[in-house]
């Protein structure tokens with residue numbers, strides 16, 4: 001049989017209820033036998049990197065994308081040791097890398113706020129000068145105002161650019177950390193959560209954390225609003241201790257009422273958001289299943305589904321528009337009420353000679369400043385509430401309990417390129433869990449054992465974590481001999497793919513054990529184990545890169561030459577159709593390989609598995625295609 005000639009074992013799982021055993025193919029018929037050595041496949045790795053952009057030509061080699069391995073290792077190690085995905089201490093640690101920039105931001109914030117707050121004072125002085133009560137020439141006053149008008153935008157730009165740079169860097173790191181944390185979750189986690197939910201954590205939830213700064217660095221929002229409120233109140237009290245408290249109290253109380261009104265509109269905003277997401281789900285489901293829709297005449301059904309959602313979205317949008325305009329008007333009401341109060345109280349004082357016209361004009365200016373700053377601060381607070389809810393959602397979905405310790409440990413070790421210190425359980429700045437590290441100690445090499453020994457499933461019991469009451473495997477004993485083909489045959493739903501998933505260590509047996517050459521496979525970390533297992537799933541998934549890159553996927557850390565890829569493709573009977581594609585090995589395969597046929601996808605997946613050259617090769621077949629001579 002083909003694969004056995006190079007000492008791998010093959011586990012076949014045709015779902016056909018007919019018992020079909022594929023007789024091992026004689027070595028002569030093996031297409032690999034001529035192109036690959038008989039024992040292990042030692043592929044020479046040329047020191048050339050293949051650029052993933054289309055680069056035709058047989059000399060091209062395929063390489064993995066670049067990675068900041070130290071940062072990735074630190075993130076994975078941190079994920080193992082911290083219970084929450086996002087902690088404020090972690091965010092602060094990321095921020096504190098930009099101390100100098102933060103200092104520049106704060107200085108620019110103080111400077112631009114000072115400019116903004118000086119403007120009403122200068123307006124007052126300008127009017128005093130116009131009515132002949134000023135004590136400096138008009139040209140000097142105007143040049144000071146011009147200087148203010150020039151400096152304020154400069155300081156604002158310095159503040160906004162630096163804040164943006166800092167926060168974008170912090171967010172980029174956080175996004176990578178979250179992605180890594182998702183990637184090291186147990187398979188159960190992926191059974192439990194929908195793909196949309198997980199991508200939502202990276203897009204909308206992290207987006208909300210991003211916008212708390214990026215949407216709040218403009219004038220009258222966030223830190224700027226806060227500094228303007230404090231500054232304005234101080235100036236108002238300096239200008240008039242009698243008017244300031246009345247005006248301040250009035251504005252703050254009306255603004256709080258507006259904030260309460262805004263809060264009552266949150267459910268409408270939420271339902272609008274939910275409907276928006278549903279519309280997008282409906283559209284993406286329809287388009288991704290377009291062939292099924294066509295073949296079952298489902299257009300009418302999908303149109304009516306979409307129309308129902310669209311009309312609900314329209315009603316919700318109209319409601320939202322009404323509420324938004326009410327919000328807008330209320331903001332104006334706050335300004336007008338404050339101005340009226342000022343005109344009545346301040347006007348009396350001006351008439352009585354207790355307040356100058358200039359101060360009155362300044363007060364009017366500060367009324368606007370304070371109103372918009374308070375409104376801005378209220379908006380920032382509601383953004384902050386949404387951000388906290390997003391962070392809580394990320395932390396609750398990505399709790400530490402579902403982290404696959406064995407995978408995370410192996411990945412951190414591999415990325416860092418050194419053994420993690422198991423003696424004291426400390427890795428980098430954080431501690432890693434000792435309990436699994438001590439288990440992951442094997443004196444033998446995983447690869448050597450897998451190449452030389454049999455695999456035994458001993459008294460294996462298994463239930464899927466999400467259906468723990470249904471036992472799929474009930475004390476299974478199975479020996480998969482080294483160097484031979486083992487075919488597992490049975491009716492649909494019997495548990496063949498489940499055995500495959502246990503061998504691939506997507507899940508662990510609930511009872512019993514799996515051993516290779518007598519060693520329990522749990523002693524190997526999952527990264528180590530993944531290198532000895534090559535698996536072609538029932539529905540192999542391709543990445544939306546070129547054919548060549550898909551075949552090279554199993555060897556991400558190496559540079560692999562195009563010759564090796566071609567050899568593997570020939571062995572999988574894929575070379576002929578690949579070279580007939582428009583750009584041969586550089587043809588892009590589309591989303592999930594949608595530009596190829598199911599059979600072509602499968603052949604590429606087989607080539608990918610063969611190129612990996614792992615001692616354990618598993619083919620999980622939907623239906624037995626072996627008679628059709630898949631590898632011949």
Ligand SMILES: Nc1ncnc2c1ncn2[C@@H]1O[C@H](COP(=O)(O)OP(=O)(O)OP(=O)(O)O)[C@@H](O)[C@H]1O
Nearest residue numbers: 015191464466467472491492493494495496497498
């Ligand atoms: N992730 C899962 N969570 C819960 N139950 C599952 C999961 N995957 C499979 N099952 C259940 O486990 C049982 C065995 O499924 P399995 O995929 O191993 O069958 P199979 O023998 O490979 O079937 P087929 O020949 O149709 O591929 C089925 O009853 C199935 O519904």
